Amino acid sequence: MKKLLFSLAIMATALVNAQTVGDSIQLDPQKQVNAAQRILSGNYGKAVTVGGYGEMLYNQPEGDNGTLDVQRLVMLFGYKFDDKIQFVTEIEFEHVQEVYVEQAFVNYNVANNVNLRGGLMLVPMGIINEYHEPTTFNGTNRPGMDKSIIPTTWRELGVGVSGKLNNLSLGYQAYIFNGFKSVTSDKNGLVTGGLLGGSNGLRGGRQKGIESTVNSPNLSLKFDYYGLPGLRLGLSGYFGKTQAPDDVDMVDGADVGMSMIGLDVRYAHKKFMARGQYIMADISGTNEYNALTGQNLGSQLSGYYVEGAYNLLPSQKNQKLFAFARYENYDTHAKVDAITENLGYDRTDVTLGLTYHLTSGVVAKADYQFKDNAALSSRDVPNQLNFGLGVWF
Template sequence: MSAVAFAQTAPDSLQINPQSQQNAAQRILSGNVSSGVTVGGYGEITYNQPEGDNGTLDVHRMVLLFGYKFNDKVQFVTEVELEHVEEVYVEQAFLQYSLNDHINLRGGLMLVPMGIINEYHEPTTFNGVDRPNVDKSIVPSTWREIGFGVSGRFNEVSLGYQAYVFNGFKSVNSDGNGNITSGLLGGSNGLRGGRQKGIESTVNKPTFSAKLDYYGLPGLRLGLSGYFGRTQAGDDVDAITGADVGISMIGVDARYAYQRFTARGQFVNASISDTEAYNNLNGTNLGSQLQGWYLEAAYNLLPIEKQQQLFAFARYEDYNTHAGVEGGLVKNNAYDRNDWTLGLSYKIAPGAVVKADYQVKDNASSVMVPNQLNFGLGVWF
């Protein structure tokens, strides 16, 4: 037992300064344990009530975090996630070798550094019961793949960086005999159906991902992300025209905090090439451009000297998985969406939050989307 430590050594779920914010993996890696096992976790229980429909109660996710420090240079981090009680995934599993204070080599199953939520998705680190829809339909979170690369920080110039080579999205399913059985991309969720998640992932065209974070101005953190490459198809079908597409995704994000006020924003644009051939082959409706953005502001209603915090927040999102289309594909206006989310986040203790919000949803089509009331509990330790 003396070799086991807990990730709660420096909880920052109440820490609103984005310059010092850490996610679960970063907390484990930066812990002061000399060697041995580090244990932690996070989870959320949600209640979603659309207007006019039955509500849904869900143990949305429970995640167990484990880290092992072999020595001062070599560490291993993994997250084992249970979604909706019955689905089990490995969300991260990577080995890090620290060459020095500025260079860390990594390999394994890792988060793709795009935007804010994909890396900082613990429920006590964001407002709203559910993650922003931009981070579901465009990014798409939680997006992780197997790869290798390098990360580090240069505090003298207030710059952090990450650069990785990953396997990419899977674009089609096949029967192993040269026949495509289904296309995985398109619709309201764009690329989301192509996430391989480290599950017997196929790879024939590696992709490149990178991010820069600048934190040189008080209370402000800026991010610039990029992801470039092509999707993956199995050996038996990867030479078929239309079996894969090219992806160029760019994202910018910002987080700011001053006393009791916080704000954040994000913009992501993905240009998809060869979608006409892909849609013609697979009978899908993948757009040639996916785009989304949001702005959020929050204010702590409790005195700043109190440990507890009660944030009132408002977020506006605009996201479209048919921002552009190719060939004969007609834009589906139902995929051009916008949401207002208004709510409260009551952080009752370090690592524990109670949330409530109301979402006003709309799109560019004539089909009405029901508004929704949400409640949630979140923990991180």
């Protein structure tokens, strides 16, 4: 027993010493990092690095009961094998009871600003999919278009390269990933259903590294320009096709092709911040896919949002209190092929709220969302009041 207690004490001491060092509240988009980047750069000579983030939410739709939820708790672990090779993983607990591996990849620094990566990684599309820690964005909930179109948290297995061209003020990422899974099948090789649909678009097809099937690797690209003070511009692309199980991948309509383009901008100046994003995904072969599966997948998904925020506290204070407003419109039936367009999928959210950074790594949020869609009646889309508490260390 004494040996066990001694071993646990040594382990606890090692973990405490290996924590990432907390930084000040970093709002300059050119200097912001996400959890994985912080792990990779934050070991400070230690072999093991530990961190985490999480958020607890209260959502109150108008006229309905509210819900309280530990939305997610993510534990981050990094290990430094030597000066060039590191391993990063994120273990996510959703709604207390669901466990996922959000990331698990090896990073090999082959030269200054050039890294080779392989494993389970986030697809670099838009802003939130890579920067979704609760202290990095305004609003209790992530933007709706980042759930229905991109969709967060989108991660798959792959290999690729990332780095910076500092003389051009340009960051780059290029990966080969497995794609979305498109259909389910039975032991007789018959298609039993479709995983992609009208309301949530591609979201149901995320494989998340869970016994993923692959028959046609997809290409993912991201470029970030940071040549002007306080400004960061992003251009994302994702090209390929979905993945059907081996026993049905030759069935007509089992797969669809896709091309997704994303533009994003983040800006900060003194007490003001702004960001915006536009995403468009063209899906080919939806007519055959919908006929085979009975789904109503659109042939084009698109959306955008614009957001502005202003710090109400004096600039010299470590604490920040941002009042913000966000307008977003996203449509998973922007175009359809041989099916009836559902106007209810053309959605508009207006979010007004406050984001209070109590200290580095702790944020309290409150907002109210006005929800609408293009259907004749929007009574089934209640407005919503939200509160949240988030941490990141």
